[in-house]
Amino acid sequence: MKAFIYITPKPGILDPQGDAVGRALSTLGFVGVQDVRMGKLVEMRLPEESLEKAEGQVRKMCEDVLTNPVIETYRYRLEPEDDAS
Amino acid sequence: MESKVSTGGRVGVVVFPGSNCDKDCVYVGQRLGASVSLIWHKETTLPDLDLLILPGGFSYGDFLRAGAIARFSPIMQAIVRFAASGGYVLGICNGFQILVEVGLLPGALMPNTSLQFICKTLFIRAEAQTPFTSHFNLGTPIPMPIAHAQGNYYTDDATLSRLRKNRQIVFRYCTKEGALESSANPNGSTDFIAGICNKDRNVLGMMPHPERVSEALLGGEEGIKLFSSVLSHTGHVGTHGGR
Numbered sequence: 001m002k003a004f005i006y007i008t009p010k011p012g013i014l015d016p017q018g019d020a021v022g023r024a025l026s027t028l029g030f031v032g033v034q035d036v037r038m039g040k041l042v043e044m045r046l047p048e049e050s051l052e053k054a055e056g057q058v059r060k061m062c063e064d065v066l067t068n069p070v071i072e073t074y075r076y077r078l079e080p081e082d083d084a085s
Numbered sequence: 086m087e088s089k090v091s092t093g094g095r096v097g098v099v100v101f102p103g104s105n106c107d108k109d110c111v112y113v114g115q116r117l118g119a120s121v122s123l124i125w126h127k128e129t130t131l132p133d134l135d136l137l138i139l140p141g142g143f144s145y146g147d148f149l150r151a152g153a154i155a156r157f158s159p160i161m162q163a164i165v166r167f168a169a170s171g172g173y174v175l176g177i178c179n180g181f182q183i184l185v186e187v188g189l190l191p192g193a194l195m196p197n198t199s200l201q202f203i204c205k206t207l208f209i210r211a212e213a214q215t216p217f218t219s220h221f222n223l224g225t226p227i228p229m230p231i232a233h234a235q236g237n238y239y240t241d242d243a244t245l246s247r248l249r250k251n252r253q254i255v256f257r258y259c260t261k262e263g264a265l266e267s268s269a270n271p272n273g274s275t276d277f278i279a280g281i282c283n284k285d286r287n288v289l290g291m292m293p294h295p296e297r298v299s300e301a302l303l304g305g306e307e308g309i310k311l312f313s314s315v316l317s318h319t320g321h322v323g324t325h326g327g328r
Contacts, residue, residue, distance in 0.1 A: 013195075013239065014195070014198070014239075014273070016196055016197070016198045016199070016200050016237075016273070017196065017200060020200060065149075065153070065157070066149070068150055068153070068186065068193050070185075070191075070192060070193040070239070070240070070241075071193045071195060071239055
C-alpha cells in the first residue's frame with residue numbers, strides 16, 4: 001500500500017513561507033493568486049494490505065510524529081499497489 | 086570568579102546528535118561550582134540532579150520539525166519523569182523546541198516570520214517570579230543573544246490567556262529601554278514571548294541563549310543569573326560573585 005500524506009499549516013495559522021511564495025507569484029504576474037499555503041508531502045510504502053489498517057497506521061503516525069497538532073493539519077491518500085515483485 | 090558554593094549542586098546537560106552550546110552550559114555550571122555531567126541522549130536514566138539542561142543546536146538536523154525527532158530519544162522518558170517529580174528542567178533554543186514537542190510546555194515554535202535564521206544580541210525582560218529568575222530584576226532589559234530560525238512562539242488564544250493568568254510567560258522580547266514595540270520582536274512570537282514555564286514552574290523553555298552571556302570575556306554576564314537563580318533555589322549556590 002502506498003500512502004501520500006499532505007501536511008499543511010492549520011487554517012488561520014500564519015504561514016510566512018506561503019505568504020512569501022504568494023508575493024513572489026504576484027510579482028511574476030500571476031494575478032489573483034490567494035491563500036498560498038506551504039506544507040510537506042510524505043510518501044511511504046506500508047506493509048498493510050487492508051485499506052482500513054493502513055488508514056489506522058497513517059492516522060497514528062500523523063498524530064504521534066508527523067504533524068504538530070498545535071499548528072498543523074493533515075490529509076492523506078492511500079493507493080493499493082499491484083504486487084511489485 | 087568567587088561564587089560561594091556550599092555543596093556544589095549537580096547539573097546534567099543532555100547531548101543529542103547536533104546539539105551545540107552544550108559545552109558552554111557545562112562551563113557555566115562549573116563556574117558556579119556545580120559538578121556537571123554530559124548525558125548522551127541514548128541513556129534511559131538520569132543521575133541525581135538539581136538541574137537538567139536541554140541545550141541548543143539542531144538535533145537531528147531539525148528534520149521534520151525542530152525538536153520533533155529528538156523528542157523520541159530514549160532519554161526523553163526519563164526527563165519527563167524527572168520533570169513530573171519536580172526536577173528543574175531548562176530548555177534553551179532547540180531545548181525549548183524539544184520541550185514543546187514532548188508536551189512539557191504548551192504551544193509550538195514556528196519559522197521566524199522573516200524566514201531567516203537570526204543570530205544577534207537583543208533584549209529580553211524577565212516578567213515572572215520563578216526559581217529561574219530570582220536573581221534578575223523583573224522588567225529590566227537584559228541583553229542576550231538569539232540564534233534560531235524557528236523561534237516564533239505560537240499558541241492558541243485559550244492557552245495564551247492561561248499562560249498569562251498563571252504568570253507562565255517568563256521572558257519577553259523588548260527594546261533596549263524595555264518597551265514592547267514590534268521592532269523588538271525578532272521572530273513574530275505571539276505576545277513577544279521569548280520564554281515560558283510550566284504551571285508548576287520547574288520547567289523553563291526559552292529561545293535566547295543565557296549560557297552565551299555568562300562570561301565577561303564573551304560579551305556579558307547577565308545570563309549566569311539564570312543558572313545561579315535555580316542552583317541557589319535548590320540550595321547549592323550561595324551568591325554569584327563575578328570577577
